Amino acid sequence: SSFLNAHHCIHTREKLYSCGDCGKRFAIRSQLRSRRLNHSREKPYSCGDCGKRFATSSLLNAHHCIHTGVKPYSCGD
Incomplete structure (x- = not known):
């Protein structure tokens, strides 16, 4: 499941999701969504x-x- 994959990334410190605007990487997709909203000022x-x-x-x-x-x-x- 996606929750298990996200949890796994916490332990491995993998950051699979990358922001196209600034390059910052995230382990959890929702963190990337929040970052994108920050860039868009939406x-x-x-x-x-x-x-x-x-x-x-x-x-x-x-x-x-x-x-x-x-x-x-x-x-x-």
């Missing part, structure tokens, strides 16, 4: 609360915490 994901736009859904989800006040991570110290 921001297809928008915040329903404030309208701010993001290149990836994960960036939008991280931003959403600003509006909800939810802090998903805590310091162990």
Whole structure:
């Protein structure tokens, strides 16, 4: 499966996916997609609360915490 192949690349440090714009290589295809969006400056994901736009859904989800006040991570110290 593609998930197993991607996981295998983590252990072997293989980076099979290469960005055509800058040459940076990635082990996981989704990382390459994010990189391509970064180059294109395309921001297809928008915040329903404030309208701010993001290149990836994960960036939008991280931003959403600003509006909800939810802090998903805590310091162990």
